[in-house]
Amino acid sequence: MTVRYPAPLRPGDAIGVTAPSAGVPDRLGARLDVALQWLRDRGFRVEVGDCLRGGGVVSAPREQRAAELNRMLLDPRVRAVVPPWGGETGIDLLELIAWEAVAAAEPTWCVGFSDTSTWLTPLTLLTGVATLHGQNLMDTPYATPDGIRHWVDVASAPRGSEVEQRSPGRFRAEGWDDYERDPAVSTFTLDAPGTWTRLDPGHEGEPARLTGRLLPGCVETMVAVAGTRFGDVPAFAREHAPDGLLHALDVCEWPAPDIGRALHGMRLAGWFDGSRGVLVSRTRAPGTDTMTQHEAVVDALGGLGVPILADVECGHVPPYLALVAAARTEVVHAPDDGGGHRVTQWLD
Structure with missing residues (x-):
């Protein structure tokens, strides 16, 4: 079956903003307002949901969050759904999303990473709809560095487009921008050199x-989905990716042994069946005296017999590639001959 791509975003389109997982606390509300205005300034109509603000572990009760997400996914006027960020327990929505109705509806661009991938990746697996991994609403005001595309640019690309991105060769070594002190910050601090490994x-x-075909997701949340009906990667591969999958893994915060254990579990659940290669994010997550993050990946996935590239811009360390899940993808790692480190995707 052919992968379905949402229609390209155009000025005048409506973008739905809701928080299926964590909401935005009051102290960061000014940053949220900056991000919303950024979209309006580019000609988009912004539909702000009721499940958005608040400092708890989730933005609203489960049923309310699910109802709002379903409404936006099924509303033909809403051409993109963009949460402010991820969170912790968005998995509680999976049984309440109207999957059959979403599969039958006109597809909508869904954007985000971290805990957002807890429902974003199942959306791709269950419906065959392409989604966007790697940036979220609170990141939207940032100017992307040379080589990286903004999610709005990717979502606006015509069907059949070729989208090329490359590693800028720099990243943020530590810390985060203080949205409370400087809510309008729009330039990434990329203060350390770094390439893929x-x-x-x-x-x-x-x-x-x-x-x-690319399948991204956050390890700490995908491990809870793998092996369930919401994470049936082998079925997706048979139907949509007979030539194989590329896996992009976002490692957020777990120590190396926990990441290794999670990847072993995902492998045993069939997550990497049909894999042609694995991309692993750059991460600040700790190693231990006996295992580094790189060693954890090799311990779990080294036996797959496929290329494994680490320190890729597909995780929580800025900057972030805007990667289209389910798109036909080529990744080139050629550090010594001028080929650099690049990702090319075809929206076909």
Whole structure:
């Protein structure tokens, strides 16, 4: 079955803003307002949901959050749904999302990462609809560095477009911008050099070319979905990716042994069946005296026999690639011949 792409975003389109997981506390409300105005200034109509503000673990009761998300996903006027960020327990919505109705509806661009991928990745797996991983609403006012595309630009690309991005070779080593002190900040602090790292045993340091349909997701949340009806990767691969998958893993905060255990569990649940390669995010998550984050990945996935590239801009460390889940994808890692580190996707 063909992957379905939402219609390209155009000025005048409505963008729905809701928080299916964590809401925005009052002290960061000014940043939220800046992000909303950024969209309006570019000609979009912004529909602000009731489940958005608040400092609790979730923005509203489960049923209310699910109803609002379903309404936006099924409203043909809403051409994108963009949460402010992720959170912790968005998994509680999976049984309440109207999957069959969403699959039958005109697809809508859904954007985000972290806990947002807890429902974003199942949306792709269950419906075959492309989604956007790697940036969220609170990141939207940032100017993307050279080589990286803004999610609005990617979502506005015509069907059939080729979208190329490349690593800028720099990242933020520590800390975060203080949205409370400077809610209008729009320039990433990229204060450390860094490139991708090849990890698969026997091929460390070698160039690589990976192809397949991309499946991104946050390890700490996907481990709870793998092996359930919401995380049936083998079925998706059979139907939509007969030539194989590329996996993009966002490692947020768990220590290395926990990440290794999670990846082993995902592998046993079939998450990596049909994999042609694995991208692993750059992360600030800690190692231990006996295991680094890179070692955890190799321990769990080194036996797949596919290229594994780490320190990719597909996680919680700025900057963030805007990656289209389910898109046909080519990844080139050629550090020594001028080919650089690039991701090319085709929206076909």
